[in-house]
Amino acid sequence: MLEEVKKSLEASPIVKKGDYNYFVNPISDGVPTMKPSMLRELANVVKEHVDMDIDKIVAIEAMGIHLATALSLATDIPFVIIRKRQYGLEGEKEISQKTGYGSSKLYINDLKEGEKILLIDDVVSTGGTLISTLNALKELNIDIKAAVAVIEKGEGKKLVEKETGIPIFSVVKLDVIDGKVVIEKTIAD
Numbered sequence: 001m002l003e004e005v006k007k008s009l010e011a012s013p014i015v016k017k018g019d020y021n022y023f024v025n026p027i028s029d030g031v032p033t034m035k036p037s038m039l040r041e042l043a044n045v046v047k048e049h050v051d052m053d054i055d056k057i058v059a060i061e062a063m064g065i066h067l068a069t070a071l072s073l074a075t076d077i078p079f080v081i082i083r084k085r086q087y088g089l090e091g092e093k094e095i096s097q098k099t100g101y102g103s104s105k106l107y108i109n110d111l112k113e114g115e116k117i118l119l120i121d122d123v124v125s126t127g128g129t130l131i132s133t134l135n136a137l138k139e140l141n142i143d144i145k146a147a148v149a150v151i152e153k154g155e156g157k158k159l160v161e162k163e164t165g166i167p168i169f170s171v172v173k174l175d176v177i178d179g180k181v182v183i184e185k186t187i188a189d
C-alpha cells in the first residue's frame with residue numbers, strides 16, 4: 001500500500017526557494033504528471049481513516065484542490081475552496097498565510113456557522129498556512145471535524161496541533177535530507 005506514493009515522493013527533485021529545500025511532486029505541485037491511480041489511492045486512504053460525517057470538504061488553493069476534488073468524487077460530499085483571489089462577497093473572510101518561502105492572502109467564502117467540515121491541503125511544513133486557516137475557521141464558528149495535510153514535512157504539524165488544538169491527519173511524513181526526500185513513515189506502516 002502507498003508504494004506508488006512513496007516511490008513518487010522519493011523521486012522528487014529538490015529546488016531551492018531562498019534557503020528552503022522545496023520538493024517537487026505531483027501531489028504537492030501537479031508536476032511531474034499525476035497518475036489517476038495515485039490520486040485515487042490518496043482519496044481512499046483519507047476516506048478510510050477520517051470521519052467523513054461532514055457537510056463539506058474545504059480545500060486550500062492551489063494544491064488542496066485536486067485532493068478535495070478526488071475526495072468529493074469518492075464520497076459525494078461537496079467542496080468549497082479557500083481562494084487566493086478576493087471576491088468581495090458578503091461574509092468573505094481574509095486570512096494572511098505565511099509559508100517557509102513566501103506569503104499571500106487567502107479568502108474564505110460560503111461557510112456557515114456550525115457547518116461540519118474537513119479541511120484538506122497537500123503539505124504541512126512550517127505550519128503557517130494551517131495555523132492561520134484553522135484559527136480563521138474557528139473564529140467563524142465552523143465545526144472543524146477533521147484537518148488533513150496529505151504530506152507532513154519536518155515538524156510543523158506538531159506546532160499546528162499545539163497552536164490550534166486540532167489534530168492533523170497526514171498520510172506520509174517526510175523530510176529533505178542531503179538534497180533528497182526521505183520518507184520517515186506512512187499511515188500504512
Ligand SMILES: O=P(O)(O)OC[C@H]1O[C@H](OP(=O)(O)OP(=O)(O)O)[C@H](O)[C@@H]1O
Pocket residue numbers: 028060061062063064098099100121122123124125126127128129130156
Ligand atoms: O506549512 P506551510 O509552511 O505553511 O506550507 C504549506 C503550504 O505551502 C504550500 O502552499 P503555497 O501557498 O506555496 O502554494 P500553492 O498555491 O502551490 O498551494 C502548500 O500548498 C501549503 O498550503
